[in-house]
Amino acid sequence: PTYYWGNFLLYKFAPKKGLYDSWIEAFHREFGPDFNHMTFGWDSNQLGEIETFLENRFGTERNKALKLAHLKTPRPTTEGLEIRKIENGAEWEAVLQLQLLISRESHNPAYIEFKQRKFHSYREASEKGFGDW
Numbered sequence: 007p008t009y010y011w012g013n014f015l016l017y018k019f020a021p022k023k024g025l026y027d028s029w030i031e032a033f034h035r036e037f038g039p040d041f042n043h044m045t046f047g048w049d050s051n052q053l054g055e056i057e058t059f060l061e062n063r064f065g066t067e068r069n070k071a072l073k074l075a076h077l078k079t080p081r082p083t084t085e086g087l088e089i090r091k092i093e094n095g096a097e098w099e100a101v102l103q104l105q106l107l108i109s110r111e112s113h114n115p116a117y118i119e120f121k122q123r124k125f126h127s128y129r130e131a132s133e134k135g136f137g138d139w
Contacts (some may be wrong), residue, residue, distance in 0.1 A: 009120030013037055014045040020054025021046070026062070042116075091138045098129050101139065 015033055033044055044064075048054065049071075056066065083089065092098055102125045111117040132138050 009116050010043050011045065012120045012124075013041045013043050014047065017046065017048040018050070020048045020050045020052040021056055021059065023055040025055075026058035092129075092132070098125060098139075101125065 013033070015029070015036065017029075021029065029046055030044075033041075033046075046059075046064075047069075053066075056064070060066070092101060102121060105121055105125070106112040106118060109117065109121075128139055
């Protein structure tokens, strides 16, 4: 909730007339009441019916994104490189610190809190068997 791009919902379609309230409600369901910023995106070339958003002080921004048509076979790893699951608190903390080290926003307390929460959720998911880092 404290990070600008941490509050983002992505839809497959552009907004249609009458969907403003349901998008706002979905945002509140996902992120709760404690947020500083709302962002919605959609994977469509259509701008959609955004008048109600504009009337409610939303702005617009158009971006292009790349998407992968097919996966390539990965190259062999560098000799001596070990790829394995993160297994304990010290390793999770080391990965978090590395993420902060390589970020231009590592000085921003809101971003640090965002990353801490994000890695906490990654760790929880991993420990429950829903994927690994």
